[in-house]
Amino acid sequence: MPFSGQVCFAQTRILALRSRLDEIADAYVRAIGSLRIGDPWNPQTQVGPVLNARQLDRILNYIAQGGQQGGQILVGGGRSENFNRGFFIDPAVFANVTPEMTILREEIFGPVVTIQAYDDEEEAVRIANDTDLGLSGSVYSRDVEHAYEIACQIRTGQVGINGVELAHKFSGVGREGDRRGSRRSLKQNLSSCPSRDKEYPTDSLHLRPTIKP
Secondary structure, eight states, X not given: OGGGGOSTTOOOEEEEEGGGHHHHHHXXXXXXXXXXXXXXXXXXXXXXXXXXXXXHHHHHHHHHHHHHTTOXXXXXXXXXXXXXXXXXXXXXXXXXXXXXXXHHHSOOOSSEEEEEEESSHHHHHHHHXXXXXXXXXXXXXXXXXXXXXXXXXXXXXXXXXXXXXXXXXXXXXXXXXXXXXXXXXXXXXXXXXXXXXXXXXXXXXXXXXXXXX
């Protein structure tokens, strides 16, 4: 859970096949429970504090709404009792969530993850696309080619196969990582070589980065 979930490409919605839901939820809860919470300057720390008191209150309010709307907290979900200062939250994992819940519809920007069940791949794709956000996603499978087929159906800026990649919709663009995306931050110019009578376009030599205001 990098940056305590305060990162724009956080994978906060987990979709699990219903027949394996309990298995996946148990494994994920164990993984979350083993994370080391502490000083962000300590190399051993895996989850640090959130930004400030305002962000702390905002995240805790989302967690409270999740419970009020019927979500089940499997682990965490409160201010950490292990620290007498700082804005630490025990990472929360929700189950029994439904599409209309606020914790699914809005970007919490904190250490909160939901786990939803699906019955078939068509439903999984529909759930994945049923959001106003779309910065980053991922598909996990032993069959990489099939995972790619599913990834092509997900409307998000970037999709990782068996891993997390860095949008689309209200999240941003998320396509800056490829050649076409990077060209928006580059300025093209023409270079000529005095020893030859032929000019070469910049594309064949170099691209000079420029900082846009």
